[in-house]
Amino acid sequence: MTITQPDLSVFETLESEVRSYCRGWPTVFDRAQGSRMYDEDGHEYLDFFAGAGSLNYGHNNPVLKRALIDYIERDGVTHGLDMSTTAKRAFLETFQNVILRPRDLPYKVMFPGPTGTNAVESALKLARKVKGRESIVSFTNAFHGMSLGSLAVTGNAFKRAGAGIPLVHGTPMPFDNYLDGRTPDFIWFERLLEDSGSGLNTPAAVIVETVQGEGGINVARAEWLRKLADVCERWDMLLIVDDIQMGCGRTGAFFSFEEAGITPDIVTVSKSISGYGLPMSLCLFKPELDVWEPGEHNGTFRGNNPAFVTAAAALETYWTDGPAMEKQTRARGEQIEEALTSIVEENRPAIKEWRGRGMVWGVEFHDKDRASAVAKRAFELGLLIETSGPEGEVVKLLPALTITPDELDEGLRTLARAVRESA
Template sequence: MPAITELNSQLTIFEELESEVRSYIRSFPVMFEKAKGYKLWDAKGKEYIDFFAGAGALNYGHNHPKMKEKLLSYLADDGITHSLDMGTKAKAAFLEKFENVILKPRSLQYKVMFPGPTGTNTVESALKLARKVTGRDLIISFTNGFHGMTLGALSVTGNSFKRHGAGVPLHNSMAMPFDSYLGDDVDTVDYLERFLEDNGSGVALPAAIILETVQGEGGLNTAKDEWLKRVEEICRRWDILLIVDDVQVGCGRTGPFFSFEPSGIKPDIVCLSKSISGYGVPMALTLIKPQYDIWEPGEHNGTFRGHNLAFVTAAEALSFWETKDFSREILDKGAMAGEFLNDLTDKYPELKGEVRGRGLMRGIACGVDGLAEMICGRAFEKGLIMETSGPNSEVFKIMPPLTIDREGLNRGFAIIEASVKESLNK
């Protein structure tokens, strides 16, 4: 009891002064004090393995030593921190490295826009630009998609709880069924295509189609490569812009730097944020095919779009991608996670589990109400941080830093299995 009383005392300041909207502190009710690599420690020194990675913002772990060294050196030299969209050496260095390490080797041509510091900022800019380019207002999104919390991004988000928080009607968008949403026997691209080709469908020709290749918050629903190719073909046939939201699943989370690479598609606009800075420092990019970069100067702006501290760490983070070794490591460790999860569903059929995801973004959809949340709660008690996803929080989600070693993965797996066993026996 004394330990609980002390913990409650530590957290009182948040209860008294912070808004009721706070959420993660309710799932992880401790005072965190330190973090390194794939581990965190609370104020009492208890160690936690991180299978959460800042909701995908910490793909390279906490306080990566090379990024920290570059950042501290830049600050010590009085480097520019804030610059709006003025020219700085830090921004120039990032742009040059992004072009040479990421875009050119993949034969991708994009203009780079800095829309503001968050994922929802890049989505808003993408939607706005698509409407400006086409002169149309409708955006087609997909069931269970999640694209952000501002009004435009919410309008293309599927989650009803998030949408209701807007407080106003969300217009100029329409949701279509994602891959396998209607079952494995229904090709939902046929469904989409029928609406577009039929003048009596009531669906106007859209400005853009926006999608995630793996729906992170929507439940780890994964689009097949062939499905993605067919969506791209529809966009080309009807002059619709294709927007891929790679905010959570980009920067290597599924194996390659961009999640859409295995499918061979080339989106017209790509949204990046979360781990693009490499260090958890706020940063976002909107990548635009050059022919669609028709902005007037200042037509879309933001005070914090020139965050030089993020440029410094982001440039260093791109060093991971100078060879193909890092991508191979992610795929190997992702295969380990997949094997563990498949074994878990076989060993514990009471989960009524379905393994989902790609790369190091995987999980199990539990067919028992409340079970995924219970498993995550027990895992936290045992020193593992992970979250749920899906419209009913039915999926427990493995999303560690991509840099985690195999020992760390196996330690985390052992905690998950113990938590599953206890939850099912309760």
């Protein structure tokens, strides 16, 4: 692909140096549809990024777009704080009937601010309020957000350093297979809990991702998650599952913890819950935990009604027949796994490991700079992929759940070429 030098002057002179994704993809995007993005010069890119998991149903999904346009054209409420609106009612009823009841999940629904990190902040705050304790246990290589409470339970040293102040009341424990299977699960955690001299204050809660996306696509075994739920129950700690990136069908089932057969006390959801890339997040919790005072946790944009509209449409369209959606995602996941097997065989000396679940996969390279080189070459070839892991050593695949088999095959062939040509 021949790319003319785009006009980036206003971004480079006016926008903060904090910008990141645009540095890896140095073009000016203009429109997008499905799994394709187009820059202002008409170049086409196949999207294996999907808005960092916010676009599970693709860009400008026509069903969701129609629902949104109809709502706006009839002057539906846009901004409503936590006022009752017809859009919110429609979403809540759909969420209850399509998602919660079929799974026998009793959760109350809270709308915090519209970002994932705000959902996590509300979960941590609620856990501390319920248990009357301040300590939270998280896991190595976790990522839970960029605000201070979320950073305190995030593992990445670079992101943590950005806080500028001590990050307290969080204690990391080894994630599944962090110690390469050399020790029994949770032996260190439970020993600290048992020993009054360990220095670990009894935690209010444990927060975990079933698949660590930003941490490098580290997949927790269902057995490990069940053991964690058991530890939390025996030691009177709440279990919080951060399903912000892995929820909404990314791993197959709507919630990523379903396969493990556990029912977390609190679940955070964001990214693809709106279905259209509109800001929206949920904090779900068991009814007995609903000890909030009115207004105790709020936010001006927690009532994003256009997001409620597209969220309800997404649930009705893709999850009324949940098994069909799960089956499709698992089939696409098998297609990815088969292609990655070939890529690994072709480049075995360079590749340390590959792993994933559903439609989230990662390829880890021995040379920690190789992943960035692969992503750069992929962009030149018309494929958008990002890197993850503590040192950016993992190429991360996060295509839309609605991508066609042909588009998926096209992107995987481009990835294989990018790996070859980045050596």
